[in-house]
Amino acid sequence: MTVKLLSAAKTFRLSRFNSLEFILGASLTIIICLAVLFSSQLFPGGADKIDLMARLAKPFTTAAHPLGTDPLGRDVLARVVAGGKISLFVGFTSVAGSVLFGVLMGLVAGYYRGFWDMVVMHFADLQLAMPFILLAITFIAIVGGSLTNTIILLIVSQWVQYARLVRGSVLTLREREFILSARAIGVRDWRIIFQHLLPNLIGPVIVLMTLNVANNILLESSLTFLGMGVDPTIPSWGGMLADGRTYLQIAWWVSVFPGLAILLTVLGLNLLGDWLRDSLDPTGRTSR
Amino acid sequence: MAGFLIKRLLQAIFVVIAITLVVSFAIRLTGDPAVTMFQGGGAMTEADLARIRAALGTDQPFIVQYLHFLKGLVTLDLGRSFTGGTSVSLLIGEALPATLLLAFISMAVSVVLSIPLGIKAATSKGKGADQIIRIFSLVGLSFPNFWLATMLVLLFSITLGWLPPSGMSGAASYVMPAITMGIILTATNVRLVRTSMLETLQSQYIMVARAKGLSETKVLYKHALRNCAIPLITYFGLQFGGLLGGIVVIERVFNWPGLGTLAFDAVGARDYPVLQAVITVLSLLIVGINLLVDIAYGLVDPRIRTE
Numbered sequence: 195m196t197v198k199l200l201s202a203a204k205t206f207r208l209s210r211f212n213s214l215e216f217i218l219g220a221s222l223t224i225i226i227c228l229a230v231l232f233s234s235q236l237f238p239g240g241a242d243k244i245d246l247m248a249r250l251a252k253p254f255t256t257a258a259h260p261l262g263t264d265p266l267g268r269d270v271l272a273r274v275v276a277g278g279k280i281s282l283f284v285g286f287t288s289v290a291g292s293v294l295f296g297v298l299m300g301l302v303a304g305y306y307r308g309f310w311d312m313v314v315m316h317f318a319d320l321q322l323a324m325p326f327i328l329l330a331i332t333f334i335a336i337v338g339g340s341l342t343n344t345i346i347l348l349i350v351s352q353w354v355q356y357a358r359l360v361r362g363s364v365l366t367l368r369e370r371e372f373i374l375s376a377r378a379i380g381v382r383d384w385r386i387i388f389q390h391l392l393p394n395l396i397g398p399v400i401v402l403m404t405l406n407v408a409n410n411i412l413l414e415s416s417l418t419f420l421g422m423g424v425d426p427t428i429p430s431w432g433g434m435l436a437d438g439r440t441y442l443q444i445a446w447w448v449s450v451f452p453g454l455a456i457l458l459t460v461l462g463l464n465l466l467g468d469w470l471r472d473s474l475d476p477t478g479r480t481s482r
Numbered sequence: 483m484a485g486f487l488i489k490r491l492l493q494a495i496f497v498v499i500a501i502t503l504v505v506s507f508a509i510r511l512t513g514d515p516a517v518t519m520f521q522g523g524g525a526m527t528e529a530d531l532a533r534i535r536a537a538l539g540t541d542q543p544f545i546v547q548y549l550h551f552l553k554g555l556v557t558l559d560l561g562r563s564f565t566g567g568t569s570v571s572l573l574i575g576e577a578l579p580a581t582l583l584l585a586f587i588s589m590a591v592s593v594v595l596s597i598p599l600g601i602k603a604a605t606s607k608g609k610g611a612d613q614i615i616r617i618f619s620l621v622g623l624s625f626p627n628f629w630l631a632t633m634l635v636l637l638f639s640i641t642l643g644w645l646p647p648s649g650m651s652g653a654a655s656y657v658m659p660a661i662t663m664g665i666i667l668t669a670t671n672v673r674l675v676r677t678s679m680l681e682t683l684q685s686q687y688i689m690v691a692r693a694k695g696l697s698e699t700k701v702l703y704k705h706a707l708r709n710c711a712i713p714l715i716t717y718f719g720l721q722f723g724g725l726l727g728g729i730v731v732i733e734r735v736f737n738w739p740g741l742g743t744l745a746f747d748a749v750g751a752r753d754y755p756v757l758q759a760v761i762t763v764l765s766l767l768i769v770g771i772n773l774l775v776d777i778a779y780g781l782v783d784p785r786i787r788t789e
Contacts, residue, residue: 320500325768327727328501328761335749335757336508412626416731419628420746435629439735446636453629461624468620 215472219465226459230278237269241276241429244268253447262447264437270447273429274455280430281459284341284414285407288348293403295349296356297395301387303357304364315361318354326351326413334422344423348410359402363395397474404467408460415456431456486780494773501765502555506548509754515540515564555762564753573744574759580650581740582767584659584729589718591664592671599668600675601702604683615672622669627728631662631735648737659736663728667721674717678710685709712782719775723768730764 229236245267253262253270261270303311321329333347367373368391376386417423418432426433431452438449516534535541539550554560560570603615638658639647646655682688683706691701730742737743741760748756 320497324497324501324765325723325727327730328764331745331749331757332505332508332761335752336511408624412624415626416628419626420731420734422746422749435626435632439632442632442636443640446640449629449632449636453626453632456626456629457621457624460626461621464620464624 215465215469219462219467219469222458222462223466226278226455226462227282229275230282233272233275233279237272237275239269239272241273242268243272250441250445253451261451262445264434264448265441265445270451273434274431274451276429277431277434277452278455278459280341280424280428281411281414281456284345284348284424285411288345288352288410288414289403289407291345291349292353292406293356293399296353297360297392297399299353300357300360301364301391304361305368305383305387305391311361314357318357321351321354330413330417330422334417339417339422339424341424341428344414344417347417348413352406352410355402355406356399359398360395363398364391367391367394401467401471401474404463404470408463408467411456411460411463483780487777490773490776490780494769497769498762498766501769502551502762503548505758505761506551507544509758510540510544510547515752515754551758560759561755563756565751570755570759573756574741574763577739577741577744577760578763580738581726581729581733581742584656584663584738584740585722585725587656587660588663588667588725588729589722591660592667593718595664595668596671596675597707600672601679601707603672603676604679605702607680612676615676619669619672622665625666625669627662627666628731628735630665631658631732634658634662635735648735650739655736659729659732659738662732663725666728667725670721671718675710675714678713679706682706682710712779716775716779719771719778722771726764726768 234240245263247267248256248259248263249267250265251259251263251267254260255262259269259271261274263269264273299314303314329351330347333350334343337343373386373390376390381390414423415430415432415435418426418430419436420432421436423432424430426436434452435449438445438452441448514531514535515538516531532541539547542550551560558571560574562568563570563573599615599618603612606612635647635658638645645657646652649655679702687709688701688706691705692698696705726741729738729740730745732738733740733742734746741764744756745760747753748760
């Protein structure tokens with residue numbers, strides 16, 4: 195009896211923590227997305243407005259520049275929000291691209307097996323053996339750094355995860371009775387794949403997507419910081435951090451706030467992803 | 483066992499050949515190195531270009547160039563850098579130890595941190611300590627490594643003046659780079675230790691060890707830890723690629739004279755012999771370590787061999 199009560203208390207506490215995880219993760223993500231969506235209303239002056247009279251203003255001193263200004267007198271808060279636009283755009287589009295391609299490849303490989311399965315999976319294994327940074331250096335050395343190229347690089351490097359995840363699930367699902375019976379009554383392949391297989395795969399794919407957006411935002415900012423990602427003239431978090439390094443001695447705020455923005459965005463998404471994983475898979479089979 | 487060894491070795495060789503082939507081929511696609519070398523050198527004639535191509539060997543068919551590169555890899559003669567003409571092997575020889583040393587120290591920092599923390603989290607599953615470690619791990623996973631490095635410089639070099647902000651000079655210069663990567667790695671490792679520990683603690687021999695009255699420390703660190711050491715070593719070994727990737731990025735923050743700095747300078751200057759060599763060395767390292775981990779695992783656990 196006591197044991198039961200104790201374990202019930204534990205579960206309760208865990209679930210409360212989980213929902214705290216959700217509240218924190220969801221509110222961070224929503225606030226950041228809203229700020230980015232309404233950036234032009236929030237900062238009518240724009241992120242590139244130069245105010246040489248207010249160069250290197252300290253943060254928390256004036257209402258006009260709450261987070262201070264950079265050496266050209268540009269508002270740090272406005273630039274951080276504008277940088278969020280780039281990071282979120284890269285994060286979401288690159289994940290959308292890898293999901294589309296990866297899920298399709300995984301479905302085809304897992305459902306039809308045979309030749310295509312072999313080709314896709316051998317390619318996937320080979321790519322997994324090549325760490326991201328090597329792929330990134332090679333790719334950017336060849337095509338040059340830009341917003342589009344960064345997104346393409348992220349799609350190319352991440353689709354494999356979805357293909358493997360989906361293929362693995364399809365391999366077990368295709369032997370289940372509901373698929374066998376659908377096939378037996380002559381349902382078309384594409385209909386089995388999209389109407390019967392796909393809905394059963396969505397849970398883990400969404401978990402992976404959430405964590406993947408977070409990870410891609412980190413990768414994009416690293417690349418841009420190294421000068422291999424987004425064009426340095428566009429305000430972006432990685433680019434601001436690369437600039438800020440020069441003035442670290444005299445203006446800490448130029449380096450602190452963009453990094454904090456990355457941390458909070460990625461943390462929000464990671465919290466959401468973790469919470470989703472726990473809620474969709476209560477036994478913790480897939481938890482790291 | 484011999485069959486398993488040969489199979490894994492062949493796989494590793496295949497991966498290295500595939501990576502070097504793709505990289506060599508892709509780099510040739512980017513344009514004529516002769517033109518790149520000539521940039522800023524004034525007017526050039528077709529005869530000048532032809533001379534440079536012959537000197538670089540880029541007038542040969544791709545497969546000949548690739549075989550030449552492989553031969554250079556074996557004989558440690560990887561040609562000369564386009565910028566400055568230094569021997570590429572010499573440049574690699576200087577940068578590789580700087581990166582590797584940092585990688586091993588970071589790994590050591592992370593092992594020292596993550597094992598006690600992971601064990602603490604596993605033994606207090608669901609309680610306060612576990613939650614705090616979980617939050618630490620989540621925050622650590624969300625930290626951009628290059629920003630953590632910048633913040634450490636801000637705190638320890640600029641504000642407190644305790645540590646040198648950049649360069650590789652003496653023991654003090656290793657502290658911040660190793661702590662940066664150590665913390666980032668620990669965020670992942672602590673979860674791995676916790677999960678393996680939780681599994682191990684459910685085993686019967688742990689119950690026996692406790693039943694015969696061993697102290698909890700002895701049960702945890704002697705019996706449980708030893709039994710999850712093998713999967714943990716595997717996980718840690720497989721992280722080596724990610725670790726090198728991280729180091730390559732933070733080398734920029736600390737002006738660390740390693741492979742990352744060498745690679746990014748080479749990208750900027752379109753110095754292809756150096757770039758090709760760095761990528762090849764990095765992939766050899768990662769594939770090599772993964773191979774060692776696989777073999778070690780196969781030696782210890784016979785079930786892996788038959789997979």
